[in-house]
Amino acid sequence: MSREIPRRDFLKAAVAGAAGLAAMGALGPTAFAEGETAESAKPFEGKPKFAGVGSVRSVTDDIYYVGVSDRRIQLFENVYPIPRGVAYNSYVILDEKTALIDTVDRSVTGQFFENLTAVLDGRDLDYLVVNHMEPDHSSAISEVLVRYPGAQVVCTEQAAAILNQFFACDISDRAIYAAEGDTLSLGKHTLTFVHAPMVHWPEVMMSFDDVSGALFSADAFGSFGALNGNLFADEVDFEKDWLPDARRYYCNIVGKYGAQVQAVLQKAAGVPIQMLCPTHGPVWRENLEWILEKYDRWSSYTPEDQAVMVVYGSVYGGTESAANAVAAMLSQKGVADVRVYDVSKTHVSELIAEAFRCSHIVLASITYNMGVFTPMKNFLLDLEAHNLRNRSFSLLENGSWSPAAGKQMQSILDRLAGTSYTGKIVTILSSPSSEDYKALATMAEAIVASIQAGPIHQVEKETPEVKRWVCKLCGYVYEGEEVPAEFKCPICGAGADKFEPEE
Ligand code: FEO
16 A cells, blocks of 8 residues: 555545445435536545545645534533534544544444545555544544554553453554654654653653654543634634633543653643644644643643632532622732632632632632532542642631531642632631621732732742652652652552652
């Protein structure tokens, strides 16, 4: 399959191939109108190759998007509401050899195979590159292997093991295990594989194409949201229409693994990347610095904005009233970016994303079962699970006979690195009194002063004094003189022999 296909001949071949598929009913009504043939319709004449075939789009002259959007799904990972749906991105490189990079979720395999068949246009598939084994990208692998029995699978050893765990799919006789920095020549294109453990699973790698400068980045730089025909971030108003979902995606899916993302960003700094091709959401081919800067902030737990989020948990309105009062006072004192959230009615993934964005967080909770109101406690535990750091908190508690939420919130927040507190805990009894409003005004003044003092919550650069050992499989860091022989990595379960000194 290494013959050169002249561009014009290739175009004809593409038309004929699509016509054949249309005749079999494989393409659906989008390829040709009724009664039309490839010759009469010439659907691709003067248009990008494969235009009109499902969700196929050209990424470059010989790289194609064959991913599919899912607008039926309600909950991503059965946890995160995604009213705008989600895209499962997959790419094909047509060179002397053909390569498919990642597949899709089981919900969209029909459209995926229509796309893939059309783009391969009768050619065989030589390689399937598996950057990430989570089933939203790997559910179609076993069918790919059946359809293309000659295809070899390029992945990390751990990806092969996880593939077998999920799908009882043993690829040992057709696998090419990609070590860090290994390359694969497709002809004109050469792929270089870069391991990216815990972005977002331990087996993850990224693939860099030297011709296009495309980094196929797995989940990194992805976003919730179905694609709407637009493939590239520069074809949409990303900041207005996509950033909130991109932030919510990153913070909730990968947010815990900031150190691992930072490690990948450092590797990326030495690579001439021209495009970022993630497994979800738009492809980046312009203004890459903008999204890289966002990732640097999110992964270093640096607030994006000098802003205040006020989160309240209230049953009969007293705590809500106090929260509204603080927000009004802040606004009156000139803080433009203040947003108020009812913790009972806002999905926790929205709150997590907003906590990553804002520099200051006001938490107002009733006392419930002698502790923190359950939805508020869930939110705080989720903040801890996502490793949020370097934030200023201001606390308000309410209780009709024995207020106790403040100290208990503080005990959770104390476990977050870089936590600071602005103002004292304000305690109200049932509903705020005039004295309470004075205390809230003092809290608001302290927050304003903190904001005016500038972005004090900078990244805490880690300057370890102890020896650090890195898990080769997942990037987990163990600190100590030696890794004990019986030690098991708490993330991926690797033994002590898999750790090596941090460079
Ligand atoms: Fe989109 Fe971690 O899978």
